[in-house]
Amino acid sequence: MSGALEGIKVLDLTRVLAGPYCTMILADLGADVIKVEAPGGSDETRGWGPPFQNGVSAYYLCANRNKRSLTVDLKTEEGRDIVRELAKEADVLIHNFKSGSMEKWLLDYDSLKENNPKLVFCSITGFGESGPYRHLPGYDYIIQGMSGLMSITGDQDSSPFKIGVAMVDILTGLYSAISIEAALLERERSGKGQKIDMSLMDAAVSSLANVASNYLISGNVPQRLGNDHPNIVPYSIFKAMDGEIIIAVGNNRQFTTLCEVMKIPEIAKDEKYRTNEARVENRIELTNILENQLQLKSSEFWMELFSKNNIPCGPIQTMDQVFNHPQVIERDMVVQVNHPEAGSVKLVGSPIKLSRTATKVERHPPMQESILSRSFKKQGTLLKRFHNLSRKKLSTLGLIH
Incomplete structure (x- = not known):
């Protein structure tokens, strides 16, 4: 062709x-x-x-x-x-x-x-x-x-x-x-x-997309947030027992499921974390709660559990891992x-x-x-x-x- x-x-x-x-x-x-x-x-x-x-x-x-x-x-x-x-x-x-x-x-x-x-x-x-x-x-x-x-x-x-x-x-x-x-x-x-x-x-x-829009709408100059998302929480890198994984929860349903599979269901019902707006305001405290649980198990354990429950997550791969990944090879x-x-x-x-x-x-x-x-x-x-x-x-x- x-x-x-x-x-x-x-x-x-x-x-x-x-x-x-x-x-x-x-x-x-x-x-x-x-x-x-x-x-x-x-x-x-x-x-x-x-x-x-x-x-x-x-x-x-x-x-x-x-x-x-x-x-x-x-x-x-x-x-x-x-x-x-x-x-x-x-x-x-x-x-x-x-x-x-x-x-x-x-x-x-x-x-x-x-x-x-x-x-x-x-x-x-x-x-x-x-x-x-x-x-x-x-x-x-x-x-x-x-x-x-x-x-x-x-x-x-x-x-x-x-x-x-x-x-x-x-x-x-x-x-x-x-x-x-x-x-x-x-x-x-x-x-x-x-x-x-x-x-x-x-x-x-x-x-600059949403970050530019955040400034143009609010007038607040965005600050460096490291690996955190300015508009969504939890959406960052988190420490498990043996390493770091990415968790990218984009809505309340996913957050509720996350808390359930991590055996902290009460967190999803707490007014401080029930909505994304509240989670953004209380991101530091929520991050500490999640990492305390994550550090009880390995990153492989959590990623397998999250994937089974349709919670977006993934590893942080080096170049050798990327180009030996079966998905990259298949594509x-x-x-x-x-x-x-x-x-x-x-x-x-x-x-x-x-x-x-x-x-x-x-x-x-x-x-x-x-x-x-x-x-x-x-x-x-x-x-x-x-x-x-x-x-x-x-x-x-x-x-x-």
């Missing part, structure tokens, strides 16, 4: 994580993604390690599968001409250069749409293309701090913590993929492309691909499960030096003009033939 986005041509001028993650999603769905880098490889993540596998960065491998590769020097007019020619036939162009860079090179949306009015043009920047911070670069860590995410991560006795992965980049990549797909769908009706202005800051602020969340330099590489699989147009891993992440393969040359319309360039000109542009 063909991919859901088969026939969609994507010109990818991004690097690091947010943009490459977005285009990897599109590529997994069947889009023909051409990753454009400067001579020698301009994606910084190629050097972000250890770990490396045969000299290839694990970080780079995580976001670049299923893409073709092309070397173009955008510092030269000839290189920029190549992008203009490719953009004439592309469905999507995505970049994450600083605001103003594409305009300086005459590769901005207004310039490119003259020759391709159906082009969907996605810009990813730190702060967007409007506002007083539009010219500043954006980095996940800094945006985590500025957006408020770090102010609510950690506990009252700790410093603010960043999230354990570059979550702002991931969220921006996801929002970008959604936006591109929406613009392509709308194009089916209007016949016109459009520009998408994505911002790491916007994506991070949007992810194909680890895939293997052969790479000319790195050898056989394990990658995280796609979470997108479509019944007819399943995602596929068909290409390894592009190598350090881009090569125009025979199959790439056969792509036709996207590179027709490009293929007419002479071998000598390809060399002067920094392209490898």
